[in-house]
Amino acid sequence: xSGTRDTAAVSTPAAALLEVRDLHVRVGGQAVLKGVSLSxxxxxVHALMxxxxxxxxxxxxxxxxxxxxxxxxxxxxxxxxxxxxxxxEDRARAGLFLGFQYPVxxxxxxxxxxxxxxxxxxxxxxxxxELDAFEFLSLVRAKTQLMHIDESFLGRAVNEGFxxxxxxxxxxxxxxxxEPKLALLDETDSGLDIDAMRxxxxxxxxxxxxxxxxxxxxxxxxxxxxxxxxxxHVLAGGRILRxxxxxxxxxxxxRGYDWISGQAAA
Amino acid sequence: xxxxxxxxxxxxxxxxxxxxxxESDTVAPGLDExxxxxxxxxxxxxxxxxxxxxxxxxxxxxxxxxxxAQLRYEPIDYAAISYYSAPxxxxxxxxxxxxxxxxxxxxxDRLGVPLHERARLAGVAVDAVFDSxxxxxxxKDKLAAAGxxxxxxxxxxQRHPALIEQYLGxxxxxxxxxxxxxxxxxxxxxxxxxxxRGVRCPMELSTYFRINAANTGQFERTLIIADAGSYxxxxxxxxxxxxxxxxLHAAVVELIALDDAQIKYSTVQNxxxxxxxxxxxxFNFVTKRGExxxxxxxxxxxxxxxxxxxxxxxxxxxxxxxxSIGEFYSVATTNHYQQADTGTKMIHIGANTRSTxxxxxxxxxxxxxxxxGLVKIMPSATGARNFTQCDSLLMNEHCGAHTFPYLxxxxxxxxxxxxxxxxxxxxxxxxxxxxxxxxxxxxxxxxVSGFCRSVFKELPMEFAVEAxxxxxxxxxxxxx
Numbered sequence: 248x249s250g251t252r253d254t255a256a257v258s259t260p261a262a263a264l265l266e267v268r269d270l271h272v273r274v275g276g277q278a279v280l281k282g283v284s285l286s287x288x289x290x291x292v293h294a295l296m297x298x299x300x301x302x303x304x305x306x307x308x309x310x311x312x313x314x315x316x317x318x319x320x321x322x323x324x325x326x327x328x329x330x331x332x333x334x335x336e337d338r339a340r341a342g343l344f345l346g347f348q349y350p351v352x353x354x355x356x357x358x359x360x361x362x363x364x365x366x367x368x369x370x371x372x373x374x375x376x377e378l379d380a381f382e383f384l385s386l387v388r389a390k391t392q393l394m395h396i397d398e399s400f401l402g403r404a405v406n407e408g409f410x411x412x413x414x415x416x417x418x419x420x421x422x423x424x425x426e427p428k429l430a431l432l433d434e435t436d437s438g439l440d441i442d443a444m445r446x447x448x449x450x451x452x453x454x455x456x457x458x459x460x461x462x463x464x465x466x467x468x469x470x471x472x473x474x475x476x477x478x479x480h481v482l483a484g485g486r487i488l489r490x491x492x493x494x495x496x497x498x499x500x501x502r503g504y505d506w507i508s509g510q511a512a513a
Numbered sequence: 514x515x516x517x518x519x520x521x522x523x524x525x526x527x528x529x530x531x532x533x534x535x536e537s538d539t540v541a542p543g544l545d546e547x548x549x550x551x552x553x554x555x556x557x558x559x560x561x562x563x564x565x566x567x568x569x570x571x572x573x574x575x576x577x578x579x580x581x582a583q584l585r586y587e588p589i590d591y592a593a594i595s596y597y598s599a600p601x602x603x604x605x606x607x608x609x610x611x612x613x614x615x616x617x618x619x620x621x622d623r624l625g626v627p628l629h630e631r632a633r634l635a636g637v638a639v640d641a642v643f644d645s646x647x648x649x650x651x652x653k654d655k656l657a658a659a660g661x662x663x664x665x666x667x668x669x670x671q672r673h674p675a676l677i678e679q680y681l682g683x684x685x686x687x688x689x690x691x692x693x694x695x696x697x698x699x700x701x702x703x704x705x706x707x708x709x710r711g712v713r714c715p716m717e718l719s720t721y722f723r724i725n726a727a728n729t730g731q732f733e734r735t736l737i738i739a740d741a742g743s744y745x746x747x748x749x750x751x752x753x754x755x756x757x758x759x760x761l762h763a764a765v766v767e768l769i770a771l772d773d774a775q776i777k778y779s780t781v782q783n784x785x786x787x788x789x790x791x792x793x794x795x796f797n798f799v800t801k802r803g804e805x806x807x808x809x810x811x812x813x814x815x816x817x818x819x820x821x822x823x824x825x826x827x828x829x830x831x832x833x834x835x836x837s838i839g840e841f842y843s844v845a846t847t848n849h850y851q852q853a854d855t856g857t858k859m860i861h862i863g864a865n866t867r868s869t870x871x872x873x874x875x876x877x878x879x880x881x882x883x884x885x886g887l888v889k890i891m892p893s894a895t896g897a898r899n900f901t902q903c904d905s906l907l908m909n910e911h912c913g914a915h916t917f918p919y920l921x922x923x924x925x926x927x928x929x930x931x932x933x934x935x936x937x938x939x940x941x942x943x944x945x946x947x948x949x950x951x952x953x954x955x956x957x958x959x960x961v962s963g964f965c966r967s968v969f970k971e972l973p974m975e976f977a978v979e980a981x982x983x984x985x986x987x988x989x990x991x992x993x
Contacts, residue, residue: 353946355963
């Protein structure tokens with residue numbers, strides 16, 4: 248949250264970390280994204296807002312490579328590489344992280360085991376040595392404290408029997424351990440009480456850095472009080488209808504999404 | 514056919530699998546009393562055993578192959594099977610590993626059987642069954658010091674005939690079922706374990722069975738007796754080389770646990786499953802049964818079944834002693850055109866007997882996987898309890914899972930619980946793992962291992978690792 252980061256982003260218009268151009272996507276024959284363009288440079292925090300069904304989650308899933316989406320035209324690149332031809336695991340290893348809105352339960356799979364496998368996959372990609380169980384645990388321990396997660400969490404099955412808030416905190420914990428270059432956080436704030444919201448926001452903020460970008464997909468501007476974005480975009484009907492700075496989120500809050508939709512229709 | 518046909522000694526080189534090229538002592542195909550007498554004579558068996566075999570054979574003539582299982586296969590021609598095959602040896606039985614055919618040892622090496630020093634480091638005693646004759650046994654001395662008898666069945670017949678006569682066929686009688694009866698008539702070898710009163714067996718006992726010669730049925734017979742207050746853990750691993758024709762495997766395992774004794778029997782079965790078109794593979798028709806004969810006795814079956822073209826297997830427990838416990842933990846995988854009909858029977862006879870059944874079936878390819886289980890509470894079994902959990906995991910839309918739970922409760926104080934589930938491996942779970950940078954193959958293995966976790970944790974450590982690896986190999990490419 249330093250001013251220098253913003254200045255750097257503005258003064259050196261480096262190539263974007265994520266560059267989405269005129270992306271059209273269909274799901275089950277239905278056009279969901281109808282020409283989305285988005286440019287995210289290193290160090291920036293973007294908020295992607297919009298009403299339900301506007302295509303926010305679809306955009307996050309398509310960028311992460313979830314099967315089942317038909318990309319009819321447009322492009323997306325990550326550090327200059329064509330993102331859309333990469334397998335989901337390759338995108339992840341390249342440094343793209345998706346925080347899920349509804350993290351899935353995987354019975355019998357140890358939370359720490361999954362996380363260690365994920366971290367070591369990323370480390371192999373970067374030419375680093377894999378961490379052994381001891382090194383891994385000491386790394387994770389500090390992060391669990393930051394996220395107010397009890398260590399016993401690590402020994403449980405992935406997301407199994409977690410409360411909604413615990414699942415979201417676990418997503419952020421994973422993000423902190425994996426240290427991605429780009430984090431897409433899909434409604435990480437939904438279903439959180441105010442204390443959990445602060446913890447999650449702290450976690451996200453602790454990761455902000457000049458070489459790292461964050462895209463917050465959110466319905467409300469509540470999270471943005473804690474994680475202050477550099478840019479705000481409003482997605483509705485499969486298009487980004489408006490982009491601006493933090494004040495756009497506040498205006499949205501005051502006037503509602505109809506305001507934007509109405510403008511677009513006019 | 515009356516005598517061993519020495520001309521039938523097979524000597525050829527093979528291209529498939531890793532068939533060991535050694536001379537075999539094989540009788541011509543077919544089954545009659547002469548063959549049974551020949552087997553018994555070759556083994557220098559006492560009269561009681563020959564008589565028992567002949568009673569079984571005569572009984573078998575009047576039996577029909579059972580067809581109630583959820584299995585489909587071409588009829589087996591029992592007259593085309595050779596009922597005895599032994600590696601030909603120079604002189605008598607090998608007295609030490611140095612006497613064992615080096616090619617045989619090389620085969621074990623490829624199978625990863627720990628012999629020599631490796632075995633001692635791993636703390637595993639191996640009674641290796643190669644086709645029908647046990648050729649190498651390790652650590653007998655250490656076991657002997659504890660008073661534990663662990664040897665090939667044929668040796669036990671020579672050295673402990675009284676124990677054999679007392680216990681053989683008391684859990685699985687020679688009249689039991691088509692395959693067990695056939696086994697009783699023609700079994701050639703197997704393992705024998707006797708753990709004396711109050712002794713905790715100092716190491717895990719392990720046997721690797723391997724089918725080598727073509728067209729020889731495998732009829733192992735294993736008998737394990739845990740005397741009062743003793744404990745033994747027994748590991749059985751199975752592999753077979755690749756071969757085109759189907760081969761019959763009809764083993765019998767009998768376990769007897771007396772007062773306060775515990776037997777833990779773990780199997781990792783990886784017989785050749787046939788190819789992707791369903792050609793070849795082992796037909797595995799096995800009868801495994803344990804009896805908790807004494808009070809507070811406990812028998813646990815843990816099995817991981819990844820191989821065989823056909824699996825017909827129901828490791829069961831007869832809970833006769835008061836407070837005795839029976840357990841069955843199973844992972845059965847079917848891929849390609851494999852078929853498995855497997856489960857257990859828990860027969861509660863004594864008061865306050867308890868049983869637990871955890872069955873995990875995984876179906877991939879065109880595999881068909883059936884769980885068939887019987888929980889029977891006899892009128893005498895006051896306070897009996899059973900908990901059954903049957904979960905099936907489907908990897909695609911071509912495979913199948915079937916559950917046939919049978920319940921017979923004849924004592925109103927019994928409590929019987931049954932839980933069952935069938936699920937698809939979920940695209941959501943796969944994507945979640947892949948989004949964390951884990952390859953789709955690794956993700957499948959991780960999810961499947963998670964599904965099997967409650968069974969794997971019952972396996973001894975080194976076996977659990979092997980089981981996970983086998984599962985990974987057998988499900989390779991199961992999800993696209």
